[in-house]
Amino acid sequence: MRRLAASVVGAMVEAAAELRIHRTRVLLSLIGVAVAVAALTTVVGLGTVAQQSSLESYERSGGRAATIGAYFYSQSGEPMDAASLASSVDTVVDKYRISHHTSNGYANQRVQLPEGVADIPFQLVDVDYAVIHRLTVLHGDWFTDRDAGRFAPAIIINEGFWNRIGSPDPRTHPTVELTGADAATAVVIGVVESFPGDTTSSGMMLTDAFAAIVDPAVLAQQPPSYEFWVPEETSDQLTTLLSRDLEAMAGEGVQVDVNRQDFGASGEDPFAPIRMVVTGVAVLILFLGALSLVNISLVTVRQRIREIGIRRSFGATAPRIFFAVMMESVVGTVVAGVIGVGVAIAIVQSPIVQGYIAPGVIDIPPFPVDAALIGLAASVAVGALAGLLPALVAVRVRVIDAIRY
Amino acid sequence: MALLELQGVTRSVRLPDSSVLDILRGVDLEVDVGDHVSVVGRSGSGKTTLLNLLGLLDAPSSGTIHFDGRLVSRLRSGQRDRARGADIGFIFQQFNLLPGRTALENVQTPLLYATGRQFWQRRRLAAEMLDRVGLSGRMQSMPEKLSGGEQQRVAIARALVRGPRLILADEPTGALDIETGTTVMALLDDVAEASGAALITITHDTNVAALARRHYRLDTGVLTPLDITRALAAALDVPR
Ligand SMILES: Nc1ncnc2c1ncn2[C@@H]1O[C@H](COP(=O)(O)OP(=O)(O)O)[C@@H](O)[C@H]1O
Ligand SMILES: [Mg+2]
Numbered sequence: 001m002r003r004l005a006a007s008v009v010g011a012m013v014e015a016a017a018e019l020r021i022h023r024t025r026v027l028l029s030l031i032g033v034a035v036a037v038a039a040l041t042t043v044v045g046l047g048t049v050a051q052q053s054s055l056e057s058y059e060r061s062g063g064r065a066a067t068i069g070a071y072f073y074s075q076s077g078e079p080m081d082a083a084s085l086a087s088s089v090d091t092v093v094d095k096y097r098i099s100h101h102t103s104n105g106y107a108n109q110r111v112q113l114p115e116g117v118a119d120i121p122f123q124l125v126d127v128d129y130a131v132i133h134r135l136t137v138l139h140g141d142w143f144t145d146r147d148a149g150r151f152a153p154a155i156i157i158n159e160g161f162w163n164r165i166g167s168p169d170p171r172t173h174p175t176v177e178l179t180g181a182d183a184a185t186a187v188v189i190g191v192v193e194s195f196p197g198d199t200t201s202s203g204m205m206l207t208d209a210f211a212a213i214v215d216p217a218v219l220a221q222q223p224p225s226y227e228f229w230v231p232e233e234t235s236d237q238l239t240t241l242l243s244r245d246l247e248a249m250a251g252e253g254v255q256v257d258v259n260r261q262d263f264g265a266s267g268e269d270p271f272a273p274i275r276m277v278v279t280g281v282a283v284l285i286l287f288l289g290a291l292s293l294v295n296i297s298l299v300t301v302r303q304r305i306r307e308i309g310i311r312r313s314f315g316a317t318a319p320r321i322f323f324a325v326m327m328e329s330v331v332g333t334v335v336a337g338v339i340g341v342g343v344a345i346a347i348v349q350s351p352i353v354q355g356y357i358a359p360g361v362i363d364i365p366p367f368p369v370d371a372a373l374i375g376l377a378a379s380v381a382v383g384a385l386a387g388l389l390p391a392l393v394a395v396r397v398r399v400i401d402a403i404r405y
Numbered sequence: 406m407a408l409l410e411l412q413g414v415t416r417s418v419r420l421p422d423s424s425v426l427d428i429l430r431g432v433d434l435e436v437d438v439g440d441h442v443s444v445v446g447r448s449g450s451g452k453t454t455l456l457n458l459l460g461l462l463d464a465p466s467s468g469t470i471h472f473d474g475r476l477v478s479r480l481r482s483g484q485r486d487r488a489r490g491a492d493i494g495f496i497f498q499q500f501n502l503l504p505g506r507t508a509l510e511n512v513q514t515p516l517l518y519a520t521g522r523q524f525w526q527r528r529r530l531a532a533e534m535l536d537r538v539g540l541s542g543r544m545q546s547m548p549e550k551l552s553g554g555e556q557q558r559v560a561i562a563r564a565l566v567r568g569p570r571l572i573l574a575d576e577p578t579g580a581l582d583i584e585t586g587t588t589v590m591a592l593l594d595d596v597a598e599a600s601g602a603a604l605i606t607i608t609h610d611t612n613v614a615a616l617a618r619r620h621y622r623l624d625t626g627v628l629t630p631l632d633i634t635r636a637l638a639a640a641l642d643v644p645r
Binding site: 003009013014306307311314315316318319320399400403404 | 453457460462463482483486487489490491495497501503504505506510514515517518519520521524525563567
């Protein structure tokens with residue numbers, strides 16, 4: 001034990017002195033390692049941010065993990081009873097204590113625009129829709145429960161729609177006229193971002209608010225589907241239970257399809273290709289860094305054969321020499337690794353880079369801890385790997401040959 | 406019991422043309438604690454080869470070496486390294502100081518392989534030892550900045566800092582002028598004497614050998630006792 005403490009501290013002292021003496025050469029090689037680690041960590045970090053941004057678009061369409069969707073079809077073609085379907089949904093929500101759920105329907109609505117009347121698709125949802133799809137508004141507010149009972153229905157419109165009516169500030173309560181059978185004056189309370197590349201106009205309305213202005217027969221023709229946000233662990237079980245219960249309550253002639261619809265449902269990782277590319281690039285970079293370090297360490301150790309012989313003659317054991325040479329490498333690369341990770345953090349967190357790689361990401365993630373840990377682990381691994389060969393050379397030094405003059 | 410005991414030690418090497426060169430032939434030698442032994446021999450007579458065997462750096466081709474009562478060939482390499490670190494101090498002709506390290510760091514080197522007090526107090530012990538060899542003013546100097554005599558004094562301090570029981574000096578004055586060599590030898594003799602360690606000096610210089618109490622001569626690998634008075638007289642007769 002006593003020997004171990006002295007050996008470890010002793011090897012560190014030797015390694016530190018060695019690094020100090022060869023500082024120029026060591027510095028050069030470590031700059032390489034720092035660059036490699038910075039590159040690796042940056043790539044992994046950016047990968048995580050990019051992944052976050054694609055995750056957001058997945059969530060916006062399919063819901064977060066785990067979102068279960070329920071769809072109703074009339075087998076006979078007869079209209080379904082939308083109100084009773086809605087109440088059976090309420091029943092299962094209570095029964096299984098589902099924290100968030102929403103209806104999800106579509107309706108085309110005639111709208112009076114400055115240039116004339118246009119047919120605009122409206123998505124009909126409940127208040128929880130925003131939570132389930134991690135949707136936030138660009139301007140104004142999302143729906144609240146009070147909006148369901150408003151005399152003038154509240155609507156949220158996308159950027160395309162908003163631009164067509166002159167981009168009014170939702171705080172000024174701008175209105176649009178809904179025309180046709182269900183004529184009403186709607187109040188724009190919020191604006192959501194259009195999907196990238198989408199220039200069409202669309203709007204959102206609470207299902208209940210829509211029901212208040214529309215002929216019930218229209219709703220019965222095409223009742224909405226529903227989404228339930230449930231814990232991932234119980235999602236399989238709940239899918240079965242919801243399917244059974246809703247089927248039972250729907251009665252004759254109505255078919256119910258219940259299944260998981262978020263990105264995790266497919267069973268395959270949608271980010272696998274991104275990850276593979278990122279990992280490939282990172283490993284290549286690191287491999288090159290390690291290679292140059294091995295080269296430099298080998299040169300260094302060859303020049304020190306005499307010195308190793310002298311140390312051996314003063315009682316350094318072979319394992320001790322091995323450990324000390326290894327330590328030099330690891331101590332150096334860890335320092336380089338810390339610097340590299342620092343640089344990577346600065347790069348990934350810079351607003352310019354963030355804006356480029358993850359435009360419109362709502363949750364700008366803090367620097368991924370994983371990436372930092374991977375960077376540090378890689379620097380230790382590179383140090384150990386690069387130290388291995390010279391350490392093996394060092395222990396094989398024949399003392400009498402090394403000190404012979 | 407002798408500190409070091411060689412019986413019928415030979416050392417031969419196979420040359421590239423696959424002939425065998427016998428460097429040492431049947432060397433017998435016993436060294437006790439406190440002994441001061443000299444071995445005189447011409448260049449190429451096998452002195453360094455003998456010293457490597459005495460210092461447990463090399464193994465004999467045949468014959469036995471006992472160190473401190475233990476058969477050296479039976480020791481594992483780690484045990485041999487530790488025994489060498491604890492009990493043997495080397496002084497080389499070319500000093501062999503570590504470049505880029507101060508005198509103080511050089512003297513601390515053997516203590517890095519020690520344990521306990523010797524390890525943890527290495528700085529103080531090394532400073533004391535440098536003081537003993539009269540270099541308290543040059544502790545922070547790099548070897549390159551020291552004169553030959555000063556470098557060898559640093560090497561002496563390094564060899565003695567762990568308090569070895571055996572000091573092996575291979576031509577310690579070989580790289581020094583006569584006057585400096587004499588001073589350095591006197592110092593080495595002095596500190597070795599004070600520490601009670603055995604000192605084996607290997608040299609081609611009869612005057613240096615004369616400082617020892619027991620004298621041997623190595624000639625083409627054969628070790629025989631030497632009559633130092635006659636050797637000195639002979640050295641005077643032969644013009645250099
Ligand atoms: N490993 C070796 N291979 C070949 N020849 C060697 C080897 N070691 C020593 N010798 C030869 O053995 C002889 C004695 O060497 P050495 O012990 O260094 O002599 P000294 O120190 O007395 O000058 C020399 O001729 C040297 O060339
Ligand atoms: Mg020699």
